[in-house]
Amino acid sequence: MAIARKKITLSPSRDIPFNQLVLSQSNVRRVKAGVSVEELAEDIARRGLLQGLSVRPIIDQTGVETGMFEIPAGGRRYRALELLVKQKSLAKTAPVPCVVREGGIAEEDSLAENVQRAPLHPLDQFRAFLALREKGQSEEEIAAAFFVSVNVVKQRLKLASVSPPLLDVYAEDGMTLDQLMAFTVSGDHERQEQVFDRLKSSYDKQPYTIRRMLTEGAVRASDKRAQFIGTDAYVAAGGMVLRDLFQGDDGGWLQDVALVDQMVAEKLKAESEAVAAEGWRWIEVAADFAYGHALGFRQLRGETMPLTAEQEATRATFQAEFDRLSEEYREGDEMPDAVDERLSELETALEGFETRPVVFDPADIVRAGAFISITHDGRLRVERGYVRPEDERPAEPEIDAADDEQAICALAARDDVGGNVMIAGEPISEPEEDNGLSPISDRLMTELTSHRTLGIRQALGERPDIAFLSALHVLTLKTFYHYGSDSCLELDVKSIGFSAQAPGLNDSTSAEAIRVRHESWAKRLPKESADLWDVLQDFDGQGQADLFAHVVSLSVNAVYEAWSRRPRAFAHADQLAQAVNLDMAATGWKPTVDNFFGRVTKARILQAVAEVKGQRAADRIEHLKKGDMAAEAETLLSDSGWLPEPLRTPRNGSAEALEADAMPASAATEQTTAEDGKTAMGDQTTSGDNGAADDVPQVIAAE
Numbered sequence: 063m064a065i066a067r068k069k070i071t072l073s074p075s076r077d078i079p080f081n082q083l084v085l086s087q088s089n090v091r092r093v094k095a096g097v098s099v100e101e102l103a104e105d106i107a108r109r110g111l112l113q114g115l116s117v118r119p120i121i122d123q124t125g126v127e128t129g130m131f132e133i134p135a136g137g138r139r140y141r142a143l144e145l146l147v148k149q150k151s152l153a154k155t156a157p158v159p160c161v162v163r164e165g166g167i168a169e170e171d172s173l174a175e176n177v178q179r180a181p182l183h184p185l186d187q188f189r190a191f192l193a194l195r196e197k198g199q200s201e202e203e204i205a206a207a208f209f210v211s212v213n214v215v216k217q218r219l220k221l222a223s224v225s226p227p228l229l230d231v232y233a234e235d236g237m238t239l240d241q242l243m244a245f246t247v248s249g250d251h252e253r254q255e256q257v258f259d260r261l262k263s264s265y266d267k268q269p270y271t272i273r274r275m276l277t278e279g280a281v282r283a284s285d286k287r288a289q290f291i292g293t294d295a296y297v298a299a300g301g302m303v304l305r306d307l308f309q310g311d312d313g314g315w316l317q318d319v320a321l322v323d324q325m326v327a328e329k330l331k332a333e334s335e336a337v338a339a340e341g342w343r344w345i346e347v348a349a350d351f352a353y354g355h356a357l358g359f360r361q362l363r364g365e366t367m368p369l370t371a372e373q374e375a376t377r378a379t380f381q382a383e384f385d386r387l388s389e390e391y392r393e394g395d396e397m398p399d400a401v402d403e404r405l406s407e408l409e410t411a412l413e414g415f416e417t418r419p420v421v422f423d424p425a426d427i428v429r430a431g432a433f434i435s436i437t438h439d440g441r442l443r444v445e446r447g448y449v450r451p452e453d454e455r456p457a458e459p460e461i462d463a464a465d466d467e468q469a470i471c472a473l474a475a476r477d478d479v480g481g482n483v484m485i486a487g488e489p490i491s492e493p494e495e496d497n498g499l500s501p502i503s504d505r506l507m508t509e510l511t512s513h514r515t516l517g518i519r520q521a522l523g524e525r526p527d528i529a530f531l532s533a534l535h536v537l538t539l540k541t542f543y544h545y546g547s548d549s550c551l552e553l554d555v556k557s558i559g560f561s562a563q564a565p566g567l568n569d570s571t572s573a574e575a576i577r578v579r580h581e582s583w584a585k586r587l588p589k590e591s592a593d594l595w596d597v598l599q600d601f602d603g604q605g606q607a608d609l610f611a612h613v614v615s616l617s618v619n620a621v622y623e624a625w626s627r628r629p630r631a632f633a634h635a636d637q638l639a640q641a642v643n644l645d646m647a648a649t650g651w652k653p654t655v656d657n658f659f660g661r662v663t664k665a666r667i668l669q670a671v672a673e674v675k676g677q678r679a680a681d682r683i684e685h686l687k688k689g690d691m692a693a694e695a696e697t698l699l700s701d702s703g704w705l706p707e708p709l710r711t712p713r714n715g716s717a718e719a720l721e722a723d724a725m726p727a728s729a730a731t732e733q734t735t736a737e738d739g740k741t742a743m744g745d746q747t748t749s750g751d752n753g754a755a756d757d758v759p760q761v762i763a764a765e
Contacts, residue, residue: 077157086132088168103142114159134168135175188222225251244272283313289440344431353568354559360544362447363589364420384408438569543591557616571650639711647703659692
């Protein structure tokens with residue numbers, strides 16, 4: 063005979079007036095967590111009480127119910143109701159839905175309610191937010207209803223919009239929340255699924271790897287092209303912007319590269335038409351020019367437009383206010399935001415007065431041209447006033463009209479065979495001697511000026527100050543003026559171009575600093591080379607030294623070229639780097655796929671990662687393909703300050719190490735000896751000046 067299973071009986075529920083409820087000491091929740099009582103009270107006022115209280119009747123000493131009830135489970139809800147009563151939003155006698163428990167242990171009721179409660183899966187929350195959005199609630203309304211920020215709502219909606227198959231994987235714990243966040247960078251479900259399939263065969267499934275794969279080929283919003291056209295204009299043209307709502311993305315990624323390039327070209331063309339209307343002979347337009355693109359061109363020296371009396375007065379007023387505020391808050395611990403903002407405005411206004419337009423001679427404009435490009439921070443760069451060699455006027459011989467004798471010396475040439483004087487290829491007879499003054503012969507002029515040259519050499523050798531000024535004069539002529547023949551010193555300065563342009567070289571921090579410094583000096587120097595000597599004499603010692611340093615710095619050539627081995631030049635480059643405490647990481651150079659990792663072997667990539675992050679980090683990416691490994695290395699070493707060997711400043715200066723690092727392994731093996739770990743480069747016969755520098759006596763060029 064079957065035994066009937068005993069049926070369970072649920073605790074009865076009833077409405078109990080609020081003023082008959084009290085908190086119980088049996089409630090196990092002691093630590094505050096989750097939504098605050100104030101937020102819960104606001105939610106109850108909006109939606110009502112969604113979950114009743116668990117109560118027990120209070121028994122007096124005789125075992126009779128007192129009509130009051132204690133609350134072992136639901137204390138936070140009671141406090142929220144209590145707050146509403148105090149705020150006069152709820153009556154003291156308002157009925158509260160309760161489940162009345164009898165028997166058992168009160169603490170057990172409280173513990174069971176809190177422990178057995180299953181938390182909502184994050185995906186369910188994401189989908190619930192999406193359902194509310196689809197039913198017409200705005201992001202702001204959802205945020206207000208659940209006491210979160212609008213950004214949190216946007217993040218949850220973004221997570222809910224990931225490809226459904228990937229959400230299913232996340233629901234089954236096949237993906238972490240951080241990985242799911244990374245997939246939100248792209249809204250293309252097909253692209254998300256492609257990246258997920260690639261990850262299945264990859265050891266590295268880090269979130270940054272997912273982000274990198276999803277944004278491959280896209281243009282960062284911080285790219286100078288994106289800044290030039292503007293993200294808003296790009297979006298208005300139909301472009302898609304990938305955004306990462308879960309970490310900083312510098313404005314995101316512009317997905318349509320073709321549209322970016324098209325908009326850049328169109329905007330540059332429009333800007334170039336305005337510049338061409340000024341009358342220039344030619345215009346060259348590009349988003350980026352190679353470093354040294356104007357090498358060999360003569361740059362015109364325009365005149366800066368003078369300030370009007372009104373502008374002078376305005377500048378003086380701004381400068382006085384700037385000086386007053388700077389002095390007033392110089393010793394202050396913290397500058398008020400309003401003052402800081404005002405100082406920035408004044409500084410910008412004062413800079414505007416200093417960067418006034420330059421006016422060129424119309425006769426020069428018709429022979430010169432302009433380069434139009436984009437600066438590293440997305441501004442338009444217009445370089446006006448460059449004259450190509452083929453557009454130069456034919457050089458005219460230098461003639462002193464006041465002295466017929468010097469005119470003859472400048473235009474005449476002596477026949478090497480017969481010793482006759484030739485003018486325009488035709489012999490002329492020596493002037494007949496008469497009682498008047500006759501011209502000095504060429505031979506005698508040469509002899510006399512030879513004596514004078516030695517006299518100047520001897521005297522200049524005893525005047526270091528004038529010697530320095532003379533050297534500065536001729537080097538400045540060679541650097542800033544097209545014709546460098548205004549000096550009798552046979553000195554020269556060469557500034558080489560770079561045959562192999564490194565990516566981003568023209569936009570590098572060093573290139574920009576050199577460009578700004580050069581333009582600053584060009585503004586201080588006179589327009590005519592004949593006036594340079596007097597201007598340099600008026601410079602103080604520091605000014606002369608600063609100009610000398612700039613001019614000399616342009617002649618540095620520490621570029622490795624396979625066809626030109628210069629070990630002694632590289633040794634000197636190491637000495638210079640040490641002397642100036644060069645730190646290429648501080649100049650802004652960072653290893654990337656384009657400038658290093660994508661162009662070296664996998665072994666070098668792993669060596670670099672191991673050097674900075676340790677061998678375990680290198681082992682984790684060892685299985686990757688070359689492209690993926692290079693991208694991972696860029697991410698791992700992005701802010702490490704690591705530098706490849708050719709960019710490091712050696713402490714014990716080894717130029718041979720630099721060449722050995724750059725040359726092929728086979729060549730390095732041939733050049734390296736086992737003894738003492740030194741290279742044999744210095745013992746071999748080398749080409750050029752470096753190889754013979756120690757073997758032949760130096761000669762004086764002028765002799």
